[in-house]
Structures are given as structure tokens and as C-alpha cells.
Amino acid sequence: MSLLHAQNISHAFDYLLFENVNFTLSPKESMAILGVSGSGKSTLLHICSTLLQPNQGEVILCDHTIYSDSDDARLKLRRYDVGIIFQSHYLFKGFFANENVELASFISDQEIDPSILERLGIADFMHYRVGDLSGGQQQRVSIARVLAKKPKIIFADEPTGNLDDKTAQEVMNVLFEYIEKENAALLLVTHNHQLAKQCTYTRHLHVDGLKEEA
């Protein structure tokens, strides 16, 4: 059984970004997408995570053919099964860090494991207002918020971009352990080859599709 299947995806804005993108992710698997800036990595992540209909192709996510489904079905999938870690995290800045995480738990009726907050290095900051946290701390709160939903698949766009190497590795360990424990999958967009190599698959995005790293 696969959690994510991208079928012959093409997309263009003013020019063709990519075509012929095909891949499958099964439970406990992760894939890193590398590529030059502007090659369309974030766009592909948006397509795979229900946010953007591709010009061509289809995405099958948790057994749903998402762009043939209704808006409602897509919304439900996004709310319960999909976790998206954006480059700019959309936290509620006037709220406390713990309120941001609890809201996600409440909406999906799931509990976050407190040890995850320890591992992410934010347990001591959860009573801070988000606006009073550093960029890297905010990034880790946004990761905790995504994990609090217990998603079946995590889409992460440069989740460690603001972090030092040691913290970045620990954050990735938390994500890898999460997918192992919860039978989930991870699609990671990154410029960090060191972290990319730790994924089950490492691919480069080119205009004619995903290629194995040379």
C-alpha cells in the first residue's frame, strides 16, 4: 500500500517548471527533493500536498485521487492526514507556543507526546508568546504543531533552514522516528545534501523529472 503516488505530474507558470514527475512513497519511507533554486521543488510539494492542482497528472494521497475529489474531500484530507511544514511557518504570533500546538491537537483529536517537545528543544519555551521566540524556535514550534496532528504524511519545505547543524539533525531524527513509529511518510524539500542522504530516496528535480543523485 502506498501513501503517496505522483503520476506523471507536469506544471508550468510562465515557463515549464517540470514534467514527467513520477514517484511513490510507502509507509516508513522518506524522499528528499534537491534541486537548484527556482527549479520548482516547493511547487511540487504544494501539488503533492493538496494545495495546487498541477497542469497535468494526478496525485493519489492516502487512497484519494486528490484532484478528482471534491474541495471538501481535499480539505478533510488536509485537516486530518496531511502535515505541512512550510518555509515560513504560519503560527499565530500573538498566542503562546503551547496554544498553537494544543489547537492542532484539539482539531485533530490527537495528543502530542511531550517527549517530542523535549527532543525538539522547545519544552522550556512553550509558555512564551510565539512573537517572543527566535526564528529557529518558531520553526520547531511549527514542527511540533504538525506532529500534534499525527499526520499520515508529512510535507516539509526546508524544515531546518533556520537551525544550526546539531539542532537540524535532531529535528530530522524526530521526523524520521515519527514516520517509523506511526507508519507515516515524509517528503522533504531541502538544499542540505547531508540530511537528504539520510532519506530512503534522494532525488534531484529537473525540468524532465526527478533523477537519482549522481
Ligand SMILES: Nc1ncnc2c1ncn2[C@@H]1O[C@H](COP(=O)(O)OP(=O)(O)OP(=O)(O)O)[C@@H](O)[C@H]1O
Ligand atoms: N503562484 C505562482 N505564480 C507564478 N510563478 C510562481 C508561483 N509560484 C512559484 N512561481 C515561480 O516558479 C518557480 C519555482 O518556484 P519554487 O518556489 O517552486 O522553486 P524552488 O525550487 O522551491 O526554489 P527555492 O530552492 O529557491 O526555494 C519560481 O520561478 C517562482 O517564481
